[in-house]
Amino acid sequence: MTYKTPIKDIRFALENVAGFGALEETGAFEDLSDDLVEAILEEMGRFCDEIIAPLNVESDKHGAALVDGVVRATPGFKEAYAQYVEGGWNALACPVDFGGQDLPTTLAVVLIDALNAACMSFAIGTSLTTGAVKALKAAATDEQKALYLEKLVSGEWTGTMNLTESQAGSDLSDIKTKAEPMGDGRYRITGQKIYITYGDHDLTENIVHLVLARLPDAPEGTAGISMFVVPKYRVNDDGSIGEPNDVQCVGLEEKLGLHGSPTCTMAFGDSGDCYGTLLGEENKGLRNMFIMMNSARLDVGMQGVGVAERSFQHALAYAQERRQGRKPGVKTGKQVPIYEHPDVRRMLYAMKSLVEASRGICYANAVAYDLARTASDDGKRKEASALEGLLTPISKAWSTDRANEIASIGVQVLGGMGYVEEGGAAQFMRDARIAAIYEGTNGIQAIDLVGRKLQGDGGAAAKRFIEMARDTAQQAASQDRDQIRSIGARLAAAADQLEASTNWLLEAGLEDQEHLLAAATPYLKQFGNVAGGCYLARGALAAAAAIDAGAGDKAYLQSKIGIADFYADNYLSESEALTTAVTAGASKLAVIDPELLSQ
């Protein structure tokens, strides 16, 4: 099955759903224009379709391999990565001072969407590099910037995040990796990290590890963690590559999917000869980490959308080709494509509507990210920043939970062929499954939402969002198309339920934190459902306006309304049940002795 980057859908989501136009208005992006965006999207599509997508099956069959202590990439990755660098794709939203193009991060996020659809295990490495660029830009000394940034911006070198240790995963407070000051600005690093994505590979001549470690006598817990820049090969003052830095990949995980992406166990300083430099302040390593992490969380949400889009296209193509059964009452004659069966269409419309809803959330999140940094006045920047903060855990968790659901439906559409690896759908399900886990599990995202994001500002951002959803619902309810009125009614009802949950959490959470922790996951699901419905409703309203104005492809625009309507019936309708789950309270999750649970 051939994959094609859905440029028209992406463009539609940018313009009519996520409000990308606001970025042109800020004036902060000098060269930004419709023509430039169009050109980038077209070229991006060509690159992903022709260069990256053909690697996907190979990446699954011949994944990264550890050979004589060095990780070898999937055949073809190295050449494709060179083209990625050469095309300037890595530099899209990177600082112009270091060779970047300083375009909106939103466009880089769109690239993540398309790259992950083309080949997730190729794509995820690139996000880590741009995350490292952000951390270095924010916290590095001029010297560090001079040594590393240009190469990371271009992608000539890649970056990593070295956080997890076997005893310190979701909770980093127990990190044990040590950093000992040498007195000459260098720190000797010793320790082992696990689950390091693209921790080693042969795509580039150097790798820049950002490593969390403890200084001697650092306070216990997260207040004693610092971040270090630790290159695979030392870098000479003139930027040339020096000696190896005693950093080794000592193991690769055998994973459910993403075989093309090396997941490394990294040993730092096994021979006592690994050195790094401090990034930012002592004991403030988590601050830098969150710079990377927040952007990585949106990126991971986008990964979910990408692989879900691919799964959808795969299932849709199969449903058009595979013939089985006939219309009710017809016993003979040629079998019909299974797309003709309503139950199969239900699966495909479910996939499509969830892809578009999650794409809408992630793109809107990206636009908020850019506006938070570039909007013309302070009030707008603050508002955008609050929206960005609110949407980030939702982009990450809701999109990836839905991606798992979508990819599993994708298997179902293919029936027996879905369960057979040759059918291709199973790979998307296996690959997608990681995204709900890494960069903070989806449970942790949900706790971030109810804690830092909701309680943090007393619910202000959440309530603004609910009002925005209500406005959209009112606009829809006043239209003369039945479908759009129905969307409006369902969105209004769902927003009311979300408000009920929000108010309950704000009150109950003051009384007992356990209520927040117990309700986190259904609340995030409910918020994502409403947000997705709100963004789809905006798209439907824009589509209706375009149809009325006689602009654009009417059948295409009508399909946007149809998909939003399907979503409203099937997912906005879940809101009330989720309020029930949210407001059930912590007592419903009181500890049952685990020994009683399976006897």
Add this chain to the structure above:
Amino acid sequence: MTYKTPIKDIRFALENVAGFGALEETGAFEDLSDDLVEAILEEMGRFCDEIIAPLNVESDKHGAALVDGVVRATPGFKEAYAQYVEGGWNALACPVDFGGQDLPTTLAVVLIDALNAACMSFAIGTSLTTGAVKALKAAATDEQKALYLEKLVSGEWTGTMNLTESQAGSDLSDIKTKAEPMGDGRYRITGQKIYITYGDHDLTENIVHLVLARLPDAPEGTAGISMFVVPKYRVNDDGSIGEPNDVQCVGLEEKLGLHGSPTCTMAFGDSGDCYGTLLGEENKGLRNMFIMMNSARLDVGMQGVGVAERSFQHALAYAQERRQGRKPGVKTGKQVPIYEHPDVRRMLYAMKSLVEASRGICYANAVAYDLARTASDDGKRKEASALEGLLTPISKAWSTDRANEIASIGVQVLGGMGYVEEGGAAQFMRDARIAAIYEGTNGIQAIDLVGRKLQGDGGAAAKRFIEMARDTAQQAASQDRDQIRSIGARLAAAADQLEASTNWLLEAGLEDQEHLLAAATPYLKQFGNVAGGCYLARGALAAAAAIDAGAGDKAYLQSKIGIADFYADNYLSESEALTTAVTAGASKLAVIDPELLSQ
């Protein structure tokens, strides 16, 4: 992680949820007693825990292999299968005339639960054999019975279902395999079948294939399909094994999971030398197939429950062992087991409550199956038969959809270790995924429910079920425990919504079949949700009564109430949204040109 058959839970579900006691009352099962059941369950647990469960990881790593035209089973399977036969497990519910024990099918279904939890890829082969016994018992000539039944009852030989061809999967009407009468009672079989579970293996010395094929000049479509008994080795009149029968496994599928279960492409008569005998009447092959298939559908639902139970136990054990993070506000000191975190408990209670709900449905389905054949009066038999028919697609589809969900949560509980194959959780997710596909996809089950089962009797059985759920709800609502009153209220509300969906479907379906086809999947989900909630509520009522009577383990009984309560808040609450999805109507699934859906 060690697996342990949950004998106490199974016993609780049999007695307090599924109404197993009614089978003792029929008098049809002479030897049946509480003591016998207890002894069987204990021995079953020992067999599954000690002999079968240890094979599970090996079955994934070293699956069935095609070597020189013969399928070799996972190392250890052959010895374990011999013990399965020797223990008389295959014969549990088989006819006493052919060496069986004539115990209730419900007990055989319980065995499927436990065997699939222990090792799904080992277990699924056994269901096919007992399915073949049912078909032969119903339709075979005395000669056929004499040749095959005893060996199939004991399990010395295994049986298969040979239905699918590449162009005839969900729709069997296009089957092309040919059967040519030889005039001596034999038929020459030629054709190729795909996706044949345990089509070949080296566990037994013979395999009895039940094959769908067409006689010359048979009518087109499903009215021209006959069934044939085609042994791998011909059987001499004295029952001894004769010449090979020109039946070959010509390929094994490489699957997402279930590696221990050979999924074969079977070639019949490639050398023109394959012979079988007709089973039952000419052109009535589908009738026999449905005998096997109906029982197989409940079996597959039970497979889902089994693998979900295993996934739950695995996740629960991990959550008790793995330490990460601390209680809110606590910064230092020892990390707590992740079971202490409410969000992790949410995942585990979700898994547990869905396992118990689906187990309740499947066991109740099995009891209905037995009562339909053994209840003392005709009215009761008919009522049980209608309930069995109604519950069969729900057991199959709801349990397996939920099993996929459960197994995916099981991966999530383990976090990064869930995504790594070494962690063990991923296998359950991969293995479970087939159950929603084979024996009729879950979409086909849903269509069976709204069509044959709902429209077929004008909704009589469905309405009886809804009344039963209401009765249970009323009993619960009148209790003095808050939790049980809450369960009662949620069950009553969910049943009302199910009734609304049911009435709408009965009306709308008369007008236009497309409404039924479009609504099938959400209707089945809604029905399953209510049925699961109803059976859990029964369990909770029984637990409360036992606590009040001072009988049994109070903490254990209390956990049953807690889990039922959790289910009610989180799953019964979905009923209203599902009514919205059901009653949205076929227009919401009107054909959108697929070319528009991804551009």
